[in-house]
Amino acid sequence: xxxxxxxxxxxxxxxxxxxxxxxxxxxxxxxxxxxxxxxxxxxxxxxxxxxxxxxxxxxxxxxxxxxxxxxxxxxxxxxxxxxxxxxxxxxxxxxxxxxxxxxxxxxxxxxxxxxxxxxxxxxxxxxxxxxxxxxxxxxxxxxxxxxxxxxxxxxxxxxxxxxxxxxxxxxxxxxxxxxxxxxxxxxx
Numbered sequence: 001x002x003x004x005x006x007x008x009x010x011x012x013x014x015x016x017x018x019x020x021x022x023x024x025x026x027x028x029x030x031x032x033x034x035x036x037x038x039x040x041x042x043x044x045x046x047x048x049x050x051x052x053x054x055x056x057x058x059x060x061x062x063x064x065x066x067x068x069x070x071x072x073x074x075x076x077x078x079x080x081x082x083x084x085x086x087x088x089x090x091x092x093x094x095x096x097x098x099x100x101x102x103x104x105x106x107x108x109x110x111x112x113x114x115x116x117x118x119x120x121x122x123x124x125x126x127x128x129x130x131x132x133x134x135x136x137x138x139x140x141x142x143x144x145x146x147x148x149x150x151x152x153x154x155x156x157x158x159x160x161x162x163x164x165x166x167x168x169x170x171x172x173x174x175x176x177x178x179x180x181x182x183x184x185x186x187x188x
Contacts, residue, residue, distance in 0.1 A: 089138075096135035099125045104169065113168040118161045129161050136167070144174040 071081050103125045104110060121132045133156050139145035140156070146168040147154045154165045 093134055093138040096127060096131050097138050099127055100132070100135040100139070101174075104167075110171060111169070112171070113166055115164055115166055117164050118159060122161070133157065133159075139169075142177070143170065144177070145169050 070076065070084065076084070100121065103121070104114070107124065108114060118129050118132050121127075121136075122129050125132065127135070136145070136147055136156050140147055146166075147156060148166045148168065149159075149163070159165060
């Protein structure tokens with residue numbers, strides 16, 4: 001199978017229609033002469049956010065702005081689908097948890113427990129309330145923290161942003177289960 005080749009994007013000096021046409025026809029001749037199928041022009045639709053193009057024979061195609069997940073296109077085994085879901089979740093939550101942990105360690109010295117609210121954590125970590133809830137949910141699910149109101153576990157999805165709760169950290173569990181990578185600069 002010989003994939004289509006998309007022409008290089010035009011720069012500022014190639015914005016006039018005459019120059020764009022000459023440039024396009026030059027690349028179409030070069031690529032066609034090399035035996036490669038060639039897409040004549042490509043661009044992003046301003047309103048739709050979809051890729052659109054027209055090939056040299058006039059055929060049009062488009063592509064959504066967000067590509068489908070592998071499980072949407074392929075028949076995956078249950079184990080592989082679970083593993084991909086865990087990887088996606090870790091990629092989503094990792095930076096959020098890191099921001100929350102950095103705040104707790106840098107600003108408070110890694111306290112065993114702290115009385116706080118979603119609002120306060122949102123302001124201190126520069127994350128929105130949903131991201132703070134996701135980070136807290138990940139810490140609780142991994143056994144690295146507990147979120148309590150009084151003596152009872154708090155339901156993060158039901159907490160109002162201003163409601164106070166106790167965040168009890170399990171630092172031993174946290175440091176025992178998370179890999180820490182530190183890269184030193186030029187200091188040897």
